[in-house]
Amino acid sequence: MKDAIVFLGIQGSGKGTQAELLAQHIGFLHVNIGDLLREQVSLGTEIGAEVKSIIQKGELAPDEVVFGLIDTRLEACCDGVVFDGFPRTLFQAEFLMHHYRVTRVYYLDLKKSEAIQRIQGRIVCSQCGTNFHLRNHPPQKKGICDLCGGKLFTRGDDSPSAIQKRVAAFYEETFILKSFFENKGMLITLPATKSIKELETMILEDIKLG
Numbered sequence: 619m620k621d622a623i624v625f626l627g628i629q630g631s632g633k634g635t636q637a638e639l640l641a642q643h644i645g646f647l648h649v650n651i652g653d654l655l656r657e658q659v660s661l662g663t664e665i666g667a668e669v670k671s672i673i674q675k676g677e678l679a680p681d682e683v684v685f686g687l688i689d690t691r692l693e694a695c696c697d698g699v700v701f702d703g704f705p706r707t708l709f710q711a712e713f714l715m716h717h718y719r720v721t722r723v724y725y726l727d728l729k730k731s732e733a734i735q736r737i738q739g740r741i742v743c744s745q746c747g748t749n750f751h752l753r754n755h756p757p758q759k760k761g762i763c764d765l766c767g768g769k770l771f772t773r774g775d776d777s778p779s780a781i782q783k784r785v786a787a788f789y790e791e792t793f794i795l796k797s798f799f800e801n802k803g804m805l806i807t808l809p810a811t812k813s814i815k816e817l818e819t820m821i822l823e824d825i826k827l828g
């Protein structure tokens with residue numbers, strides 16, 4: 619059974635950044651389910667066609683699709699995984715507990731209003747995938763990526779109505795995961811308002827303690 623570390627948090631809490639940093643530090647694979655699904659869409663696979671409209675509406679992809687993608691991706695890989703964007707439901711959490719040795723669950727705590735503000739200005743490079751933010755991390759030239767010169771765009775699932783739906787889905791379904799892992803004594807809550815560097819340090823110190 620492989621090790622798994624989970625990052626929970628509302629969209630915009632920075633869990634993707636921290637998951638990636640931690641995965642690099644400890645040599646685990648960083649798995650973002652949203653990115654995996656979008657990759658399927660852009661590759662035009664059968665799964666991609668199935669989830670395309672679901673993602674655009676801001677709804678959750680079916681569990682069997684998500685589980686299938688995870689299994690395929692991890693078959694011949696590293697000792698462990700850092701999950702971000704998974705699990706999103708209690709059913710997925712149970713799946714996780716049966717398939718992995720879950721060692722840590724980090725919850726990046728962020729107020730709803732701040733989360734919406736962070737997501738709304740998000741823009742991404744069409745070529746290299748680098749994220750920018752209209753207010754917090756603007757590119758030097760409007761609409762152009764600093765790194766590769768590619769065009770920046772707002773993702774379809776970052777439209778205002780899709781954001782509202784995702785935020786609502788988070789509170790309706792995913793928030794109970796916090797209690798689920800808390801009851802198992804696995805949950806570590808971190809303030810998402812800290813800087814990227816501060817959070818990175820807090821997480822690395824915690825890992826060493828474990």
Ligand SMILES: [Zn+2]
Pocket residue numbers: 743744745746747748763764765766767768
């Ligand atoms: Zn770029």
